[in-house]
Amino acid sequence: MLDFDNTMLPYTSKIPTRELLTWLDGMKRGGIELCVVSNSKKAKAAGFCKAHNIACITHSKKPGRRGIRRCLARFGAEPQEAALAGDQIFTDVLGANRAGSLSILVKPIHLHNIWLKLRHAAEQPFIFLARKRRITKP
Numbered sequence: 001m002l003d004f005d006n007t008m009l010p011y012t013s014k015i016p017t018r019e020l021l022t023w024l025d026g027m028k029r030g031g032i033e034l035c036v037v038s039n040s041k042k043a044k045a046a047g048f049c050k051a052h053n054i055a056c057i058t059h060s061k062k063p064g065r066r067g068i069r070r071c072l073a074r075f076g077a078e079p080q081e082a083a084l085a086g087d088q089i090f091t092d093v094l095g096a097n098r099a100g101s102l103s104i105l106v107k108p109i110h111l112h113n114i115w116l117k118l119r120h121a122a123e124q125p126f127i128f129l130a131r132k133r134r135i136t137k138p
C-alpha cells in the first residue's frame with residue numbers, strides 16, 4: 001500500500017519522476033501488488049493510478065482503518081501480509097499500525113508550505129523516539 005501525496009508525487013506536480021516510474025515497474029515485475037491508499041479527495045491520485053494501472057482507494061481517512069481494510073480485501077490479503085509506505089506519521093504510520101500492517105515512513109518529497117513544515121516538525125519527536133528504540137534504522 002502506498003500513500004500518494006508527498007510519497008509518490010509532490011502536492012505541486014502531476015508529473016512522476018523517472019525514479020518513481022522505474023520503481024513502480026520493478027515492483028510489478030517482482031510480483032509485488034500495489035495499491036494506493038490516499039486520503040485525497042482530488043482526482044489526481046485516481047487519475048495517476050488509472051494511467052499507470054495501479055489499484056487505488058481515495059477518501060481513505062487514514063489513520064482510520066477502513067480504507068486500508070478495503071485495500072486488503074481487494075487483494076485477499078491479511079494485514080500482516082501487507083505494508084503501507086507513506087510520509088506522515090499521524091495518518092500513514094498510525095493507520096497501518098492500527099490495521100496490523102507494517103508501516104514504512106518515507107521522507108516527504110517536498111514541504112512546500114508552512115503547514116507541511118509544522119506537521120513535519122511535530123513528527124520529529126516520534127521519529128527520534130522510534131530511532132532510539134531501534135524500530136527504524138537511521
Ligand SMILES: [Mg+2]
Nearest residue numbers: 003005006087
Ligand atoms: Mg502523504
